[in-house]
Amino acid sequence: MKVLLLGGTAEARALAAALAGDGVRVVTSLAGRVARPRLPVGEVRVGGFGGVDGLARHLGEDRVDAVVDATHPFAAQISGHAAAACAEAGVPLLRLARPGWSGLAGSEAWHWVGGHDEAALVTARLGARPFLTVGRQALGAFVGPLAGCAALVRVVDEPEVAVPEAWTVVLSRGPYRLDDEAATLRAHRADALVTKDSGGDHTRPKLDAARSLGVPVVVVRRPPEPPDGATVSEVGDAVDWVAAR
Secondary structure (H helix, E strand, O other), rough: OOEEEOOOOOHHHHHHHHHHHHEEEEEEEEEOOOOOOOOOEEEEEEOOOOHHHHHHHHHHHHOOEEEEEEOOOOOHHHHHHHHHHHHHHHHEEEOOOOOOOOOOOHHHEEEEEEOHHHHHHHHHOOOOOEEOOOOOOHOOHHHHHOOOOEEEEOOOOOOOOOOOOOOEEEEEEOOHHHHHHHHHHHOOOOOOEEEEOOOOOOHHHHHHHHHHHOOOEEEOOOOOOEEEOOEEHHHHHHHHHHHHH
16 A cells, blocks of 8 residues: 655654554655755655646556645645645545644633734734744744844744844754743743644643743634545544555
8 A cells, every 4th residue: 555645744754654664655745845854764755746736646646545644734735735636536635633732721811813924913012022933934924023022033944034133043943841941931031922823742842831931922823724534633543544445
């Protein structure tokens, strides 16, 4: 059996290892947006497919038996393309989506917003020393509203936009520990934590640290998922789904 795994997440790497251990041929597709990605077990391809038609064509030409979309919750475009391409090619599709953070303690007090532009405006009203953890591709929305702020920006790779002189950029990759996150917030004297609802446990400690220190939190809501297709939240359930195919 051959499975195309749309990856780039910790869950995708865990699933690739589990499926390979069961003798399934797994090809993980990475978008190529991270300079030094953590590579999974099995075959790896990097780069896009050329839209819905290109992906549908690839599924047929490469004789893919099933697709698992385990991309980041904010990778809405590829998830939409996967849903449309699989429907066109007649290939079973599963969405492996990590649970969001809306059920965490204290989440009812967060500033939930619909996008990064709104997040920037809300953050500007909260203080002048925000801690931004929204990823480098979203930073452009914050440059104008937070130009005069002493923002601490944590990203995996160098930002794609010119950032204000007052900002401090730190290159780092999770997972993170609660004590370290609390120390970062205290050292920066952060008056706001800005993130998006990525979910999972790898980067959750910053939220627990903010709650313990009373730091306001701004959270960008997830984009809507494609309406069709099966969805699971655990790697084990994805393994069972593949086995049932």
